[in-house]
Amino acid sequence: MGQFFENTVFILRKLATDRTAAVGAFIIMALIVVAIAAPVLSTHPQDVTEFNPPERLQGPSMDHFFGTDRMGSDVYSRLLFGARITIAIAVIAIGVSVLIGVPVGLIAGYYRNWVSDALMRVSDIFLAVPQIVLAIAIAQTLGPSIENVILALSATYWPFWARLVYAETRSALNETYVEASIALGASPWRVMLLHVLPNISSSLIVRTTIGMGGTILTAAALGFLGLGPPAPSPEWGRTIAESREFLPEAWWYATAPGLAIFLVVMGFNLLGDGLRDILDPRTRRSSDG
Amino acid sequence: MNAPETDLLVLDNLRKYFPILNAWKRRTGWLKALDDVSLTVRKGEILGVVGESGCGKSTLGKTVMGIHPPSGGRIVFEGNDITDLKPHQSRELRRDLQYTYQDPGASLDPRWKIGKSLDEPLVIHTDLNRAARQQRVREILAAVNLPESHLDLYPHEISGGQQRRVGLARILTLQPSLVVLDEPTSGLDVSVQATILKLFLDLQKQFDLTYVFISHDLSVVRMICDRVAVMYLGKVVELGATDQVFDSPRHPYTQSLLAAIPQIGKQRITEAFWLEGEPPDPGNLPSGCRFRTRCPQATDACAADIPPLLDRPDGHADACLFSE
Amino acid sequence: MDDLLRVTDLEVGFRTDRGLARVLDHVNFSIGRGEIVGLVGESGCGKTTLARSILGVLPANSAVISSGSIDFDGQNLLAEDPGDLATDVRGRQITFVPQDPFSSFNPVFTIGAQIDELMKWKSPDAPPGGGLRRYARTRRRADRERVMDLLRTVQLPDPEGILKKFPHEVSGGQRQRLMIAMALLPDPQLIIADEPTTALDVTIQAQILKLLKRLATERDVSVLFTTHDLGTAYEICDRITVMYAGQEVESAPSDEFFAAPRHPYTTRLLHSLPSRERGIQGIPGQIPGLIDPPTGCRFHPRCDHATEACRTARPETADIGPAHSLRCFHPVELSQEATA
Numbered sequence: 001m002g003q004f005f006e007n008t009v010f011i012l013r014k015l016a017t018d019r020t021a022a023v024g025a026f027i028i029m030a031l032i033v034v035a036i037a038a039p040v041l042s043t044h045p046q047d048v049t050e051f052n053p054p055e056r057l058q059g060p061s062m063d064h065f066f067g068t069d070r071m072g073s074d075v076y077s078r079l080l081f082g083a084r085i086t087i088a089i090a091v092i093a094i095g096v097s098v099l100i101g102v103p104v105g106l107i108a109g110y111y112r113n114w115v116s117d118a119l120m121r122v123s124d125i126f127l128a129v130p131q132i133v134l135a136i137a138i139a140q141t142l143g144p145s146i147e148n149v150i151l152a153l154s155a156t157y158w159p160f161w162a163r164l165v166y167a168e169t170r171s172a173l174n175e176t177y178v179e180a181s182i183a184l185g186a187s188p189w190r191v192m193l194l195h196v197l198p199n200i201s202s203s204l205i206v207r208t209t210i211g212m213g214g215t216i217l218t219a220a221a222l223g224f225l226g227l228g229p230p231a232p233s234p235e236w237g238r239t240i241a242e243s244r245e246f247l248p249e250a251w252w253y254a255t256a257p258g259l260a261i262f263l264v265v266m267g268f269n270l271l272g273d274g275l276r277d278i279l280d281p282r283t284r285r286s287s288d289g
Numbered sequence: 290m291n292a293p294e295t296d297l298l299v300l301d302n303l304r305k306y307f308p309i310l311n312a313w314k315r316r317t318g319w320l321k322a323l324d325d326v327s328l329t330v331r332k333g334e335i336l337g338v339v340g341e342s343g344c345g346k347s348t349l350g351k352t353v354m355g356i357h358p359p360s361g362g363r364i365v366f367e368g369n370d371i372t373d374l375k376p377h378q379s380r381e382l383r384r385d386l387q388y389t390y391q392d393p394g395a396s397l398d399p400r401w402k403i404g405k406s407l408d409e410p411l412v413i414h415t416d417l418n419r420a421a422r423q424q425r426v427r428e429i430l431a432a433v434n435l436p437e438s439h440l441d442l443y444p445h446e447i448s449g450g451q452q453r454r455v456g457l458a459r460i461l462t463l464q465p466s467l468v469v470l471d472e473p474t475s476g477l478d479v480s481v482q483a484t485i486l487k488l489f490l491d492l493q494k495q496f497d498l499t500y501v502f503i504s505h506d507l508s509v510v511r512m513i514c515d516r517v518a519v520m521y522l523g524k525v526v527e528l529g530a531t532d533q534v535f536d537s538p539r540h541p542y543t544q545s546l547l548a549a550i551p552q553i554g555k556q557r558i559t560e561a562f563w564l565e566g567e568p569p570d571p572g573n574l575p576s577g578c579r580f581r582t583r584c585p586q587a588t589d590a591c592a593a594d595i596p597p598l599l600d601r602p603d604g605h606a607d608a609c610l611f612s613e
Numbered sequence: 614m615d616d617l618l619r620v621t622d623l624e625v626g627f628r629t630d631r632g633l634a635r636v637l638d639h640v641n642f643s644i645g646r647g648e649i650v651g652l653v654g655e656s657g658c659g660k661t662t663l664a665r666s667i668l669g670v671l672p673a674n675s676a677v678i679s680s681g682s683i684d685f686d687g688q689n690l691l692a693e694d695p696g697d698l699a700t701d702v703r704g705r706q707i708t709f710v711p712q713d714p715f716s717s718f719n720p721v722f723t724i725g726a727q728i729d730e731l732m733k734w735k736s737p738d739a740p741p742g743g744g745l746r747r748y749a750r751t752r753r754r755a756d757r758e759r760v761m762d763l764l765r766t767v768q769l770p771d772p773e774g775i776l777k778k779f780p781h782e783v784s785g786g787q788r789q790r791l792m793i794a795m796a797l798l799p800d801p802q803l804i805i806a807d808e809p810t811t812a813l814d815v816t817i818q819a820q821i822l823k824l825l826k827r828l829a830t831e832r833d834v835s836v837l838f839t840t841h842d843l844g845t846a847y848e849i850c851d852r853i854t855v856m857y858a859g860q861e862v863e864s865a866p867s868d869e870f871f872a873a874p875r876h877p878y879t880t881r882l883l884h885s886l887p888s889r890e891r892g893i894q895g896i897p898g899q900i901p902g903l904i905d906p907p908t909g910c911r912f913h914p915r916c917d918h919a920t921e922a923c924r925t926a927r928p929e930t931a932d933i934g935p936a937h938s939l940r941c942f943h944p945v946e947l948s949q950e951a952t953a
Contacts, residue, residue, distance in 0.1 A: 180396030183354060184460070185383035185413050198400050341814035448899060478655035478841060479885040483895030486887070505814065508844075512887040549819035551844030553871050553886070559826045559848050562819040567786050 014278040021274020027267030035083040042077035048234055057250050067252040070242060071232075075256050078234035082257065085235045086264065089146065089219045090212050093153035098208060101158040105165025106192050110173065120166060123159035131156045135218055139227035146229045149222050153215055164207050168200035175199070202279030206272050213268035220261050236261055297367060297467055297499050298330040298353065304361035305345075305352045309572045320572050322348040324523040325362070327598070330467065335493070335500040337514030337531065339507055339546070343571050344520040346503045347391075350469040353501070354388040355379045367466070384414050387465040391472040393456020397444040403455050404440030410462045425462055432495060433458045433488060450481040454488065461496060469501045474509055486513055507550050511535050519543045522571055522579040525598055529605030539605070539612040542580045578610070586611055616684075617802060617835050618644040618667065623681030625659075625666055633677065634903040636662045638859045638911070640681070641930055644803065649829055649836040651850035651867075653843060655882075657900055659859040660839040664805050667837065668709055669698050686802060704735045708796040710806040710825075714788035718780035725776030728795060732756040737800040760798065767794045767824060786817035793825060803835045810845055822848050843886060847871060852936060855879050858901050858911040860927065865937040875933065875944040878912045910941070918943040 015021050039045050043065070052072035060067045066075035101123075108119040126134070138152035169192075172178055178195050186195075222228045223237025231238065236257040243253035305323040308316040322345045330336050338346045351357045353364055355374065364372045371382060390396045397406050404426060411422045427437060433454040444452055453473070460468065473489070474482045490513060492498060504510050510517060510531070517534045519527040519542065527540040538544045545564040551557075566583045569575055578596050581587035590610055598608040625637040637659050644650045652660045665671050667683055669690060683690040686706065690698060711717045719727060733739070733748050736756045764772035767790040775783060775791070783791070789809060796804050806825065810818040826849050829836045840846050846853050847867065854864040855878065863876035874880050884894045898915035901907055909927050913919035920943065928940045 176390050176392070176395035177398045179356070180390060180456075181398070181409070183356060183383065183388050184410050185380035186409070187380070187413075190413070195398055199398070341816065450899075478900075479843070480655060480882060480896035483885045483887070483893045487893050487895065490893075507815070508887045512889065512893065545816055549815040551819075551842075551848045553844060553847045553883075557848050558819045559823045562823055564816050564819070567784050567817060 011275075011278060015274065018274045018278065020270045021278065024267045024270030024272070024274060027263055028271060031083055031087065031264055031267065034080050035087050038077075038080040038084060042074070042080045044074035044077045045081075047073035047077050048081045049232060051232075057246060057253070059250075060252050066256040067250065069239070069250075069253055070246060075239075075253060078239065079236070079256050079260055082234040082236045082239065082260070085146065085229060085233065086216055086219065089150055089153065090215045093150045093157060093215050093219070094208060094212055096150070096154035097157035097161050097211075098204075100154070101161025101163075102165050102197075102204070104158070104162040106169055106196065108162070109166040109169025110188060110192050110196070119162070123162040126156065126159040127163070132218060132221060135222060136225065136227060139222050144227050144230050146233075149219055149228050152222065152227075153218060156218075157211065157215065160211065161204075161207070165200065165204065168203055169196050172196045172199055202275070205279060206276045209268055209275055210272035213265040213272075216261065216268070217265055295331050296329050297332045298328075298501075299365040300326055300328045300349075300353070300362065301365065302327055302362040303349075303352060303359055303364060305348050305357055306360045318572050321523045321574065322571070323352060323359075326520075326523075326525055327362075328518060328525065328528070330499060330501055331516075332466075333497070333499055334515040335502050335513055337510040337517040338501060338503045338520060339505065339510050339517060340520035341505060341546075341568065343522070343568065345523040346505075346520050347471055349520070350388060350471045350501065350503050354386065354469060355382070356388070380413075383465075384463045385466045386469075387460040387463070387467070388469045389456060389460055389471060389473060391475055392449075392453070393459075393473070394444060394449055394452025396456050396459070397452060399444055401443075402440065403442055403444065403447070406444075406455065407440070407459055407462060410459060414463055429458045429462045430455075432461070432492065450477065450485060453477075453485055457488070457492070461492060461498075464496060465498070467499045467501070469503065471503045472505065473502070474504065474506060482509070489513065507535075507546065519546065522568060522574060524579060524595070524608065526580065526609070527605075527607040528598065529603075529607075533603070533605040537605075539607040540580075540609045541584045541586055543607075545583075578608070615646060616643045617646045617648075617686060618642075618837075619684045620663070620667065621682050621684070623663070623666060623683065624679045625662055625671065626677045626679065627672075628675045628677065629904065632904045635906055636859050636903055637666070638906070639927070640856075640859070640861050642854055642861055642864075644835050644837055645852075646802075647830075647833040647835055649826065649838060649849055649851045651846035651853040652837060652839040652856065653841070653846050653853055653882075654856035655841055655900060657858070657903070658856040660856050661807060663856070664807050664837060664839050668707060668805055669695070669703055700734075704731075705737075705739075705799045706801055707803045707805060708799055708801040710789075710792050710796045710804060710809045712808040712811055714785065714792045714812075715780065717792060718788070720780055722779075723776065724778055724780060724783070724791060728760055728776065728798070729756075731795055732760065732798060735799040760794075763794045763798055764791075766828065767791075769794070785813055786821065789813060789817075789821050790824065793821070793828065797828060797832065797834070800832075801834060803837065804829065805837045805839075807839050808841070809838070811840070811842070818845065825849060843871075843883065855882065858906060859903060860911050860940070862910075862912065862941065863937075863939050866935070869934065869937055873947055875937075875939050875947075876941045877916045877918050877943070877945055880945050881915075918945075 015025050034041060055068050055072040056070055058064060058068045064074050064076065066079065069075050069078070104119050104123065108116040134156045135152040138155055139148050142148040142151065178191060181191055181195050219228065220237035223235040224241045226241065228235050228238055239257040240254050243250065246253055303323055303326045306319040306321050309318040309320050311317045326349060338349060340346050348357065352359050359372060363370060366386060374382065407426045407429065408422055411417055411425060417425070426440070430437060430439065435451060435454055439447060474485060477485060486509065489500065493500060502510065502514055514531050516529065517531050518525050519534065519540065521542045527534060527538065527543045534543060535547065538547055548562055549558060549564070563585070564583060569582055575582050577592040577594055581591040584591070596608045596610050598606050600606045620640060620642040623637055623640045626633040626635050640663060642663065652663060654660050666678070667690070678691060685702070690702065718724065736752070736759070738752050738755060761772055764775065769775055769787060769790050775787070780788065810821050813821060822845060825836070838846070838849060850867050852864065852866050853870045855862050855876065857878045863874065863879045865874070871883065874883060881896045884891060885896060887893065896915055901911060901914065907914050909925050910923045913923040916923065922942050928942045930938050930940050932938050
């Protein structure tokens with residue numbers, strides 16, 4: 001536990017010195033704060049479920065920072081609540097993918113037998129179909145809802161983690177310290193969980209961070225195609241889809257969620273790149289002074 | 290199976306062939322890294338295994354350790370045949386039979402503090418509680434002359450020589466009876482090498498160890514080994530007490546190997562070295578004696594059969610047709 | 614001075630995350646014409662940095678040269694235009710034999726193609742000042758002739774065949790012979806060989822040392838030979854300079870160096886060599902870090918002879934015999950050495 005704390009402090013300190021990573025981290029922090037504090041920060045929290053047709057399609061003003069939409073709801077407030085959906089989808093979908101992909105990759109990477117081959121062929125099959133097509137097919141079949149978007153995304157994303165962990169495990173097994181542990185008599189589980197996994201965790205974290213961005217994009221695409229949570233959900237992709245018929249006059253309507261998606265995806269990518277540099281174990285010290 | 294009491298490890302015609310694969314993963318030949326190697330390691334001795342890269346000395350160590358499964362022959366350790374053990378059986382065996390890597394420092398997990406790395410063998414092999422394990426870890430750290438404060442450092446925070454000490458300490462925590470040292474001094478500066486060698490000897494006395502000392506550095510081998518086996522392309526070509534081998538080498542390969550070592554104050558090899566050519570491709574060995582392509586004494590007889598390693602009356606064995 | 618190369622008061626540091634690493638501390642060093650000089654020391658002593666400074670290939674973004682000069686054949690290399698150095702000096706008058714001959718070849722071209730490329734720019738017949746001039750057929754023919762000649766001289770079997778091979782198809786010993794041939798092809802005045810035999814087996818090392826010594830002597834080329842192995846230095850060098858933690862401490866003709874060393878570090882280093890007579894002796898303590906090195910003589914924390922003077926200032930270079938120079942306040946007495 002002490003070590004975990006130490007590592008966290010270490011990473012945060014390094015983050016502060018790396019400008020691009022700090023920008024990424026700031027954007028993501030902001031996203032999380034916004035999602036949690038949406039009811040407080042929003043100017044018209046009731047607009048997520050209630051409509052106000054007389055005020056429809058008004059431009060940005062002091063009352064409506066990003067204008068209003070086709071139902072007269074405040075775009076800004078809906079955007080804040082949309083962040084909650086985005087985070088929920090991304091975190092759960094990635095979480096499930098990691099939970100499936102990492103054990104599959106570890107086992108397939110550690111053993112060199114038919115189980116390993118079988119696991120990797122299954123993930124190959126998933127990877128052979130373009131991801132968005134597979135996600136659309138799954139979401140289409142199951143019907144539009146948040147749960148189904150998460151399911152579709154998890155089903156299409158886990159093979160990436162399986163592949164990554166598989167490749168990293170194979171190369172970690174060639175490291176002397178892993179071979180030495182095996183020679184010492186360590187059991188396969190011990191080697192996988194205590195030596196291999198911690199040492200590949202940095203690339204895993206980097207990949208997961210960047211994967212978050214990708215997942216948010218795909219989720220938005222599904223929402224845009226009407227396969228995401230149904231109306232009146234403030235999901236960003238759905239909002240952009242709704243705004244299409246009012247372009248270019250109601251430019252604020254599409255711009256606000258578009259910018260939000262852009263910023264969040266960029267934030268995850270910047271953070272991921274920064275973490276890649278920071279997490280190199282050889283730069284770490286036991287007592288960073 | 291009933292080896293005499295003093296023979297700790299017996300290798301009987303041990304073979305390790307690696308398949309040579311072409312671009313389509315079809316086998317096109319065998320790389321005979323170990324070919325009918327028979328050796329005995331006596332309890333309490335330091336047996337040196339010397340030779341140049343590709344001679345099979347590292348394969349020898351790894352095959353004994355079970356890292357490579359042997360292709361033929363037998364390995365008998367403490368009277369038990371350990372040639373074909375199941376994985377869990379060989380894990381048990383590791384307590385008594387340990388292996389150090391060329392760079393024992395590299396055998397430390399970069400994300401683990403030294404203390405945790407030293408604790409690991411005890412966690413795996415013993416039922417000791419935390420306090421007892423920590424006691425053992427501190428003892429072993431003291432035995433390799435490192436301060437206790439090192440327990441809280443990461444491997445990259447200590448010097449290469451200290452990493453080696455830690456690597457060595459790690460395998461000694463289990464108090465093995467035989468340790469295979471694979472090139473333990475390569476890449477070390479001489480001043481550090483000296484302290485490491487001293488440490489090997491101290492630990493040997495302290496823990497009653499037997500070493501198989503694999504090295505390409507003949508001057509080090511001469512310093513610390515009791516007996517020496519000289520290998521060339523998968524074969525032991527000469528075996529005897531260190532003094533016998535170094536003072537009166539019988540095999541022409543051993544002679545050339547010794548002649549190649551720079552000796553300060555003696556005749557310079559740049560004036561006197563006579564061996565020409567390079568070792569043949571290990572995947573495509575010459576018939577008969579494998580050294581005959583470079584040997585100045587080679588005759589037709591050398592090409593006919595592989596000369597066996599013959600024990601001479603003085604206990605100094607060699608595999609040359611022309612030695613006494 | 615008839616020295617081919619003279620390094621005076623050279624100070625080089627590397628910028629790191631934790632501050633400036635003082636890798637070379639006001640180093641004096643020289644090589645005579647046709648002389649083979651060994652630069653000996655343990656890892657981190659600065660021998661490779663010194664070799665690279667002479668070659669002019671220090672990493673530009675981190676290396677800081679704060680004082681000193683490198684005079685080579687009448688010109689100060691540190692003052693010259695880097696472009697001129699690249700075309701006319703480096704690779705022509707000063708050539709390089711690396712430690713690892715494998716990574717020095719480009720794996721996707723044949724050895725012949727790489728030697729041709731070298732000769733196009735660096736052959737002794739190539740016009741000075743570089744410039745993208747035509748590679749005339751007559752010159753190309755003369756160069757080919759020269760290449761074949763030299764490949765035979767370095768005793769490569771089947772030189773024509775080897776030119777058609779790729780780097781991975783020849784053995785380590787042959788690659789090092791090729792590197793030596795390539796270093797000699799431009800007819801240089803100085804070859805910098807950076808641990809050229811460390812990666813080789815002893816019998817191959819013996820062959821390569823023999824070859825390098827013979828060629829350097831025959832062609833009257835000076836060689837700067839860096840090594841951590843005193844044995845190889847004994848084999849090949851006319852004179853040996855020892856470095857410790859970025860400071861040169863002693864320089865002496867080879868025989869005298871081994872028979873009558875005067876600096877405490879030199880004697881301890883020689884005693885660390887495995888030997889039956891002396892047993893095993895190391896040097897207590899550790900090599901210091903270069904970010905915050907000891908003041909004065911950097912060896913003083915590990916030295917039996919150290920006094921207050923050693924801690925405050927670094928001794929000046931003193932000549933104590935023909936070609937034998939020393940930087941120590943308390944040299945080891947010869948009688949003491951004999952009994953040690």
